[in-house]
Amino acid sequence: MLTLTTPIEMQRPPVLRFGAGTLSSFAGWVADSGFKAPFVIADSVNAARLELLGLGDVRCFGDVVPEPDIPNLNAAVIAAKGADLIIGFGGGSAMDLAKLVAVLAGQDMAFGDISGPHRAPARTVGLVQIPTTAGTGSEVGTRALVTDPETMNKVATESLNMLADVAIIDPDLTVSMPAFVTAATGVDAMAHCTEAYTSKRSHPIIDAYALQGIELVGKYLRRAVDDGSDVEARNGLALASLYGGVCLGPVNTTSGHAVSYPLGTRHKIAHGIANALIFPHTLAANAASVPEKTAKICAALGFEAGSDQAVLAGARAFCEGLGLDMSLRAYGVPEDDLAAMASEAHAIRRLLDWNPVDLSVADIEAIYKAAY
Amino acid sequence: MLTLTTPIEMQRPPVLRFGAGTLSSFAGWVADSGFKAPFVIADSVNAARLELLGLGDVRCFGDVVPEPDIPNLNAAVIAAKGADLIIGFGGGSAMDLAKLVAVLAGQDMAFGDISGPHRAPARTVGLVQIPTTAGTGSEVGTRALVTDPETMNKVATESLNMLADVAIIDPDLTVSMPAFVTAATGVDAMAHCTEAYTSKRSHPIIDAYALQGIELVGKYLRRAVDDGSDVEARNGLALASLYGGVCLGPVNTTSGHAVSYPLGTRHKIAHGIANALIFPHTLAANAASVPEKTAKICAALGFEAGSDQAVLAGARAFCEGLGLDMSLRAYGVPEDDLAAMASEAHAIRRLLDWNPVDLSVADIEAIYKAAY
Numbered sequence: 001m002l003t004l005t006t007p008i009e010m011q012r013p014p015v016l017r018f019g020a021g022t023l024s025s026f027a028g029w030v031a032d033s034g035f036k037a038p039f040v041i042a043d044s045v046n047a048a049r050l051e052l053l054g055l056g057d058v059r060c061f062g063d064v065v066p067e068p069d070i071p072n073l074n075a076a077v078i079a080a081k082g083a084d085l086i087i088g089f090g091g092g093s094a095m096d097l098a099k100l101v102a103v104l105a106g107q108d109m110a111f112g113d114i115s116g117p118h119r120a121p122a123r124t125v126g127l128v129q130i131p132t133t134a135g136t137g138s139e140v141g142t143r144a145l146v147t148d149p150e151t152m153n154k155v156a157t158e159s160l161n162m163l164a165d166v167a168i169i170d171p172d173l174t175v176s177m178p179a180f181v182t183a184a185t186g187v188d189a190m191a192h193c194t195e196a197y198t199s200k201r202s203h204p205i206i207d208a209y210a211l212q213g214i215e216l217v218g219k220y221l222r223r224a225v226d227d228g229s230d231v232e233a234r235n236g237l238a239l240a241s242l243y244g245g246v247c248l249g250p251v252n253t254t255s256g257h258a259v260s261y262p263l264g265t266r267h268k269i270a271h272g273i274a275n276a277l278i279f280p281h282t283l284a285a286n287a288a289s290v291p292e293k294t295a296k297i298c299a300a301l302g303f304e305a306g307s308d309q310a311v312l313a314g315a316r317a318f319c320e321g322l323g324l325d326m327s328l329r330a331y332g333v334p335e336d337d338l339a340a341m342a343s344e345a346h347a348i349r350r351l352l353d354w355n356p357v358d359l360s361v362a363d364i365e366a367i368y369k370a371a372y
Numbered sequence: 373m374l375t376l377t378t379p380i381e382m383q384r385p386p387v388l389r390f391g392a393g394t395l396s397s398f399a400g401w402v403a404d405s406g407f408k409a410p411f412v413i414a415d416s417v418n419a420a421r422l423e424l425l426g427l428g429d430v431r432c433f434g435d436v437v438p439e440p441d442i443p444n445l446n447a448a449v450i451a452a453k454g455a456d457l458i459i460g461f462g463g464g465s466a467m468d469l470a471k472l473v474a475v476l477a478g479q480d481m482a483f484g485d486i487s488g489p490h491r492a493p494a495r496t497v498g499l500v501q502i503p504t505t506a507g508t509g510s511e512v513g514t515r516a517l518v519t520d521p522e523t524m525n526k527v528a529t530e531s532l533n534m535l536a537d538v539a540i541i542d543p544d545l546t547v548s549m550p551a552f553v554t555a556a557t558g559v560d561a562m563a564h565c566t567e568a569y570t571s572k573r574s575h576p577i578i579d580a581y582a583l584q585g586i587e588l589v590g591k592y593l594r595r596a597v598d599d600g601s602d603v604e605a606r607n608g609l610a611l612a613s614l615y616g617g618v619c620l621g622p623v624n625t626t627s628g629h630a631v632s633y634p635l636g637t638r639h640k641i642a643h644g645i646a647n648a649l650i651f652p653h654t655l656a657a658n659a660a661s662v663p664e665k666t667a668k669i670c671a672a673l674g675f676e677a678g679s680d681q682a683v684l685a686g687a688r689a690f691c692e693g694l695g696l697d698m699s700l701r702a703y704g705v706p707e708d709d710l711a712a713m714a715s716e717a718h719a720i721r722r723l724l725d726w727n728p729v730d731l732s733v734a735d736i737e738a739i740y741k742a743a744y
Contacts, residue, residue: 004607007391014386014535018577019379163386205611208584235376239577
């Protein structure tokens with residue numbers, strides 16, 4: 001845990017437009033900024049509603065897949081040739097690919113030349129992020145994750161050059177999300193906040209965003225799941241997602257995300273679901289080392305902390321209350337893969353090194369078994 | 373009072389470096405960014421310690437005056453000819469002038485061509501803000517105030533083009549501030565937060581920054597006044613100042629600043645002192661219309677709200693506890709100017725229109741008399 005006197009660098013798009021209806025300002029911004037060749041990076045769902053952007057017949061790569069891999073990125077880069085403005089329009093996958101496409105556009109470089117920290121070149125094109133889910137917070141960040149199909153690892157690339165010029169966070173775009181996706185993405189936002197809040201490198205400045213984000217999820221996620229048209233709840237979750245994104249930059253996640261990654265990379269479980277499956281277990285595993293913060297997290301989500309078992313049960317009940325099936329088995333994970341998954345998760349040192357307690361391979365395998 | 377569902381635009385430099393010692397990274401940033409001709413805008417105190425910037429023999433306009441006027445700006449613009457990076461190094465006056473110099477640099481334009489909202493052209497030079505006080509929050513904003521000597525009014529100019537590329541907030545720079553300046557600037561930061569928090573257009577997203585800023589001032593200002601070398605307190609106040617700056621953009625101040633402006637423009641009372649002199653009176657005048665928020669402000673500053681008179685007495689005692697003389701008389705304001713001052717303050721509609729209660733010219737004159 002860091003203190004107020006520990007220096008911190010905070011990066012965020014210089015302009016955030018937040019609120020229902022703010023997307024209507026986008027076409028004017030594109031025109032005022034002088035961009036002539038906007039290009040959209042989207043998943044198939046959002047590629048089918050490009051008219052919402054107000055840009056007329058805009059070019060688009062609409063084949064972003066969940067948990068995108070390097071070939072998916074490469075296809076997007078080729079499609080975007082000639083663009084002067086890249087627009088990420090979707091969830092974390094689309095926005096992450098948009099960041100990478102934006103720094104690769106107009107450069108004679110491949111992903112391998114820019115992957116990792118601080119290698120991406122200055123952008124020659126503009127970048128706008130427009131989230132359509134409320135979960136990843138990718139719209140305010142400098143980081144993108146793509147899976148290397150050879151190793152099955154998520155490769156994190158990070159650069160200030162991947163920061164958007166503008167993020168437009170219009171919660172109206174999230175109203176059409178099914179309850180299941182609302183629940184999963186909302187848990188993802190909460191997990192970003194929770195893990196940053198309890199990280200070894202948590203910082204009081206970021207803690208304030210984290211706790212607000214968790215409180216927003218506690219207040220609004222169930223409401224949005226129960227009634228997708230609840231605009232106030234959709235606003236609250238969009239803000240929680242943004243705050244989760246703010247937490248990712250200087251602090252980042254820890255064990256919750258590390259332990260859930262193999263569920264995505266190896267078994268194609270959606271990122272938010274994977275986080276929900278693991279979250280109660282890592283919250284409980286960390287509770288003894290960060291008791292005060294764990295108590296605040298539990299209170300914000302509407303249950304009392306108490307023993308590790310109480311934390312686990314409360315967090316599990318919170319997720320089940322959102323309609324999520326909380327067993328790995330239900331998502332088709334083969335039981336004989338748990339040991340390999342644990343080894344893979346344990347190797348994600350960039351996250352696990354900051355977890356408040358050290359988790360061994362055996363600890364992680366025990367979590368998978370308990371979650372099975 | 374706005375709600376979470378009211379759209380909001382938030383602008384902030386994409387990079388904030390916050391914390392003691394962060395200034396040491398500045399020279400490297402200048403070199404990495406390829407700037408060849410940095411130019412510093414500073415008051416005389418900071419112009420005498422340019423070596424802290426680590427830029428060697430850097431060019432500087434070191435004649436920024438408190439409450440700068442248009443001639444002061446014009447002199448800075450002429451001096452900065454040929455610069456490719458403008459560095460604001462000082463309090464709000466230096467940083468405000470730096471914003472204006474940065475948008476005027478390389479343009480065939482005068483202040484009259486860019487003053488007011490959204491007229492400043494795109495910058496052709498870089499802009500970095502390095503605050504040396506903890507009060508104005510100017511480092512994170514898009515607004516600059518200069519006094520028109522003909523009308524004695526403060527002219528507000530605002531543009532996204534006036535936003536810094538990087539703000540470096542190094543509380544070590546504030547350690548040498550005398551107790552008197554520490555107190556005055558700390559009250560200014562608190563006033564930004566308080567007035568935004570109680571504004572008619574207060575917004576829940578900004579309220580969270582405002583209340584944190586007030587709490588930080590309540591916790592740390594007296595400590596920093598009593599012991600200027602208290603690094604934790606200096607960090608806390610630097611953060612409060614930054615949060616105050618965040619409040620200014622989308623919400624801004626109300627009656628506290630409007631009523632205090634004539635003290636600066638007509639009688640050269642330092643901005644923070646002027647705010648302190650007026651703050652207890654406007655807090656009390658507004659209390660009945662925003663009772664819950666007033667109670668939170670008072671609690672954050674360490675006293676109980678109660679009646680309007682109790683609010684006034686508590687806020688006054690808070691300021692006196694910082695060593696500030698709280699009578700207009702003590703600062704040489706002539707009593708026969710109060711009526712003219714009230715007319716002038718009342719005309720500042722861009723602020724007063726958002727005050728939670730309507731204050732007449734007579735109300736404002738009564739405040740001056742009570743503060744006399």
